[in-house]
Amino acid sequence: MSLREKAISGAKWSAASMISIVSVQFLQVAILAHLLRPGELGLASMVSLVTTLADMFLDMGLSTAIVQRKNVAANELSSLYWLNVLFGAVLGGLLLAGSGLAAWFFSEPELKALVGLAALMFFVSPHGLLYQSLMARELMFDMLSKIEVASSMVLFITTLVAALRGYGAYSPVIGALTAAVCRVVLLNLNGRKLHKPGLRLRFSETRSYLSFGVFQAMDSMVNYLNVNFGGIVAGRALGAATLGGYNLALNCAVNFPARLNPFFTRVLFPVFSIIQDDIAKLRQNYYKLTGFIAMFNFPLVFGLMVVAPDFVVCMFGEKWLWATPVLRVLCLVGAFRCIGNPVASLMMATANIRVSFWFNLTKTTAMLPAIIVGAYLGGALGVAISLLTVEAMMLLPMYRFMLKRVLGPSFGEFCNACFVPLRMTIPMVASVLVVSELLDASSMGHVLKLVTEVTLGAVVFGVTFLLDRSLLCAEIRGIVFKMVRKAALRHGLQ
Template identity: 20%
Template sequence: MTFSPGKATTRNVFWAYLSFASTKALNLVAIILVARYVDPVEFGLMAICLAIMGYFEIISQFGLGAALISAPDREEETANAVFICAMVISSTMAILLWALSGPIAQFYGSPALQDLLTVIAAALVIRALTTVQSSLLFRELRLRDKIVPDVVRGLTKGLVSIVLAILGYGVWALALGYLASAVAGSIALAIVRPWRPTGLPSVAMIRHVMRFGAHLIGAETINSTPRLLDNLLVGKFLGPAALGIYALAFRIPELGIKSFTTVAGSVLHPVMSKIQADPAELRIYFYQSLRYCALIMFGIGAAIAVLSGPLVHVLYSPKWYDMVVPMQIIAVAFAISTLNMVPGKLLKAVSRTDLLFRVSLINLPLFVGVIALAVPHGIEAVAAAQLVLAFVRFVPTFHALKRVMDINVTDTLRALGPALLCTGTATIATLVSLQLVEGAELTRLLTGAATFSIFYLTMLRFTVPEVFEAGSRVVLRRRRT
């Protein structure tokens, strides 16, 4: 059967997004409930832990999963090499984090951080046990099978956190929920996609996967800096309470936008890897991916931005209302990240992680400088720094992509045009409707959401009619069956 990139992408993005979004939705529900029992200071302490863990997780993963996904042949030997490298690197990172937990706690002036980091560091090793299983599901484009482990992970984290928060465990409700989700998710993943090492890989294969990951790990570490360094600096200079509000402002944008970015990227990478030998087809697929990802992400980002006020007032208690403006800015920044996600996945697919690393080195001084300048001005300024960086980082990425594929500014803008038109129209209409509607926040939220949906879908019908035609064909096929 001929491989169809479009069908493979649509099918697997649907299942992957359903899986990922269901997990994030469960987490969001849990956070909304936990936030009633846990203070911003405690959320801030956990945010510091997660930011530190973010760097350690990137290093422990070392791009090994991507090496297995991109491998053109010798799958089993590559999988064995990935498993051994994952266990060695993750164990080393866990031990290092245990050793550094004391100095980190002293740096932030919070003794509780030492115990928190010591406990959640175990998640590095737990997740490494199923690195191969997770990567094989992506390589085989079996994203439908990820739903069970992802839902198990989300349910476990939510239930443990909620119960412990009600019992008065404070920040430990979040930490133990995090660790429990790692254990439950790994067990479920091992059941869904069984795999075990079949032998020792050659030294050459170990060198290959390590070399593949070396550039990728550098690029991912640097590219994660805007999202992780901001938490570390806010926690240090503005305090855990400010960080708690700032971190919670990310939750809804992460569910609506970042989850799609993660899911779409995880599907685009293996699909692009399968067609990398055909430059013409790869170019067409790139622009199609950019077009449709922008249609989804720009729309969701704009909707969250314009509706964040009534949304926060409906879901959270007054102690969290300061998150509204940061959430608006973060939602737009996440939407703009489309411009970097799609090119990045293409460079991975063609094994040009060296270019990703070079781009990241160019961006690093800018990341650190902009965020450091923003921190003294509060969490709204830090959120604005994220938006600035989302735009700026696209420039070197675009130039790097031009080295491996024939792309230009005109075609790129043409691909983004429908998303900009639909989003702009729906945003203006929604802002007007919110000004005209008075009364309860829930009423304003529902009215705004309905207005945005109607105007966005109407513009989509005229600018990208093939989306509706494809939807109609799917519905007709379902009725016939």
């Protein structure tokens, strides 16, 4: 199988798993929004902020370094395995010790017990990280996808049962801990075929990986602040209930679309690593990837922006309707973020992680004061507007200091990768906007109105996609039609 065929096959499996996982996660969030009180949902969001921060340092970028390296010795893998376990134990201990500090920072005493329970995940998760990296390195995305789907189902079922039994803010933590155990067991059952770690830990064998991984971990830390600092400020300054609504909007407009993108970037990272010395091929594939991601994300985020009021009422309930303006602004943030999403894979694959780190640090430095000012002047909406302002301002510098450095002068290709999906989304947005103004939710109900808007948007975008003559759409249509033909032949159809 050629590298292209492996990439397409990997993308197919990753797409299926990511769509399944994000669908389950969205359903979980929607159910919790109805079952939990706003304050309880805010507490769960605070726990997520704390554990996500710790997770940035779980393996110090070692997993990424393993995939990026062309050759890794067996003794190095053993040392890396136990180093991951060591990092996890240290992080888990720090979370247990610092749970009181988190409770003080957010002025929520109950947060101490919640963070202490969540800390147990860091004693479990590292035992699967090496196997996940090795399976990604071997492009075994079919098995990884099955493991991720199984873990997400365990997470959903456990969380739902705990919520129904009245565990409140503890429900997502219980679900996450159970899912972590499931994931580690499945990764060990399948990953040990690739490597069985011995009882060996030599820091000298991990030094070169850490030199790469430290910057990757620092870059992830900066990205964490880019994504989550608004939530930190909202939780600290505005309280748990406001944080709950802000996080609902952030998840729908930014986080959930971003979680779908790895079915492109996760597969293309090892591919980029293989072709990193061929700049022309690297540039061609990178901008193709950017166009694919924008084509996938733009209809979601711009469509959500138009139907936001009906969406919020149907999915989360009228008690969250106040978050609709926040959701609309964050949809624009999600559009900018999807354009920059593939940059991380490109910079890691070409060993330019330090450039990525310094750029993201500059972006974060500009974002932090903007968010603080936005929160105190405009509440949750002010935070969202601040995020949007910084994202828009940093788009051209991202091209100038990152893409041009690695891919060479290619501004026309960069603009084309963004413009074609935007051009195709405009007819969909215009038609849904007109129909949304004509329909009356009070007479037909929010559910029927939302179904009508979504159906119309899907039809208009589908027709536009089929008729568009751009090379990007032609290639996507070719891939889709080829997959359909193969599926038809497997089932004996012509």
